Amino acid sequence: MYHPRVSDGGEVRRDAGGRRVGEYDRYGAPVATLAWADDGRLAAAAVRVPDGSWLTIQPRATHDPRWGVSDQLRHGEAPLTHCAAIDWARVEAIPPLAEPARLPPGGGTAVLNLVAALAVDQRCPSLAYRGPYPTEQLFLALLESFHWIPGTDDPGPPPDPLAAFMAGGLRWSPAPHARAFAPPGVYVQSRERIDKLAWRGRAYYRADWPGVQRHTTHRVHDVGDHVHGSLWALDTALEDHLVLAPDGRVLAAALPAPDPAPRRALAAAVTAGVVAVVVAASAPPLAASIRAVATGLTLEWAPLSGELAVLAEGRAEISTRLRHALAARLATTTARVEHVRLGFAALAELALALGDALRARGQAALAAATPAAQAAAFDEPRTSAGAAAGAREIGLAVEALLEDVSQLRA
Numbered sequence: 566m567y568h569p570r571v572s573d574g575g576e577v578r579r580d581a582g583g584r585r586v587g588e589y590d591r592y593g594a595p596v597a598t599l600a601w602a603d604d605g606r607l608a609a610a611a612v613r614v615p616d617g618s619w620l621t622i623q624p625r626a627t628h629d630p631r632w633g634v635s636d637q638l639r640h641g642e643a644p645l646t647h648c649a650a651i652d653w654a655r656v657e658a659i660p661p662l663a664e665p666a667r668l669p670p671g672g673g674t675a676v677l678n679l680v681a682a683l684a685v686d687q688r689c690p691s692l693a694y695r696g697p698y699p700t701e702q703l704f705l706a707l708l709e710s711f712h713w714i715p716g717t718d719d720p721g722p723p724p725d726p727l728a729a730f731m732a733g734g735l736r737w738s739p740a741p742h743a744r745a746f747a748p749p750g751v752y753v754q755s756r757e758r759i760d761k762l763a764w765r766g767r768a769y770y771r772a773d774w775p776g777v778q779r780h781t782t783h784r785v786h787d788v789g790d791h792v793h794g795s796l797w798a799l800d801t802a803l804e805d806h807l808v809l810a811p812d813g814r815v816l817a818a819a820l821p822a823p824d825p826a827p828r829r830a831l832a833a834a835v836t837a838g839v840v841a842v843v844v845a846a847s848a849p850p851l852a853a854s855i856r857a858v859a860t861g862l863t864l865e866w867a868p869l870s871g872e873l874a875v876l877a878e879g880r881a882e883i884s885t886r887l888r889h890a891l892a893a894r895l896a897t898t899t900a901r902v903e904h905v906r907l908g909f910a911a912l913a914e915l916a917l918a919l920g921d922a923l924r925a926r927g928q929a930a931l932a933a934a935t936p937a938a939q940a941a942a943f944d945e946p947r948t949s950a951g952a953a954a955g956a957r958e959i960g961l962a963v964e965a966l967l968e969d970v971s972q973l974r975a
Contacts (some may be wrong), residue, residue, distance in 0.1 A: 575743060577682075585686055590745040591813070597679055599653075607653035612675035613744075615752040615763035620672045622679075625650050629663060631697065636660075638676070640669055648676070649696065656684045659707070659737060661696025670768060671752075674709050681710040681739035691736040699731045708774045709754070709761065711737035726776040745813055753813045759785060762794045762807055764818060767871065769794040769807070782873045782918050791816065796886075798873055798914045799894055799907070803886040806871065823868035826885040831864040831969060835912075836881075838962020839864065841955040842916035843923050850942040852951075854927035854934075864915075874918035881919055887911065891966075892973045908963035 578587040588597040602608040610622040626637040627647050635647040645667045649660035665673050704727050713726055716736040723729035745753045752763035762769040769783040784797035794807030808817040840859045844852045867882035875882045891911045
């Protein structure tokens with residue numbers, strides 16, 4: 566039995582009982598498979614992730630001491646993590662996931678999209694998240710396959726949907742996306758429009774999602790009648806990597822040649838300011854570890870292509886295209902307040918581009934520390950004196966960054 570998905574040219578296959586057994590994209594490639602047992606339970610399922618590999622779901626195959634029976638997730642033959650067991654034949658809730666960071670990029674979203682698709686099949690109007698980790702990362706992942714709705718009697722939207730989610734105040738209406746794996750190796754994700762792209766290990770997102778703005782260094786945006794995937798900073802495209810038609814056909818996919826500008830070291834004050842911004846945006850127990858792993862780190866402008874910043878051992882390379890973009894923006898005004906604002910914006914872009922890598926190193930260092938050191942990190946309060954010191958570092962970094970770019974403009 567075949568049910569076409571008109572929105573992207575793909576299709577859903579169902580068995581004689583109407584149950585979903587497969588999803589195929591517009592090119593005829595499988596993107597999800599499901600096998601049902603004779604007793605009506607899901608026997609196994611698999612979802613394709615943006616890099617083209619498969620994540621396998623083994624229902625009720627393991628146990629978690631926090632929530633009991635769990636579904637195991639495998640990548641190839643390797644068991645990666647698990648989520649609370651789902652009644653796939655009658656989806657009733659969004660489950661907690663034990664270790665989302667162990668999944669390949671886009672893996673968690675692919676599983677959530679299957680949950681949303683089955684909820685639609687089963688005419689379930691909304692689901693609640695039942696788990697101990699209502700994080701910002703989970704909130705953003707849910708936005709790709711669901712629409713949030715108030716979880717209380719108040720019909721009005723909450724002023725801060727993320728805060729409402731973390732307080733248990735939202736429900737989620739299933740709105741699964743369509744996925745396609747285009748021939749040049751571009752993953753295309755869409756609902757009413759193209760919302761997300763993945764290519765060569767990079768994920769590109771729309772900035773505007775229901776109720777929130779998503780700031781990423783790789784962005785999906787519209788240019789005339791086309792959809793672009795671009796390296797993005799300071800409210801502009803620094804590089805265009807992908808061009809698609811509105812229906813998802815890939816028209817171009819290529820990285821530009823690196824900027825020929827020579828390498829140039831940035832002042833140590835800029836590094837200190839970037840680290841201070843990352844620390845301020847991270848969980849308090851990671852503060853000391855992030856500062857420790859950043860000791861001796863140097864920043865330099867470099868001829869990158871495809872990335873805003875790359876963290877290597879002891880060095881972070883920053884695209885010279887950001888330096889040129891900041892210089893161009895500064896040249897449009899002589900107002901000191903606008904120059905400072907742009908300096909803060911550029912520093913924030915650097916912290917966003919390097920933050921995840923620095924946090925990952927900080928987390929690894931903290932995990933390797935002694936139990937006493939870990940306990941001390943969790944007990945260390947975030948003081949007003951520490952916040953003031955961080956603010957001073959950020960202010961000095963902005964001044965140093967503006968001074969650096971002024972030399973380019975001279």
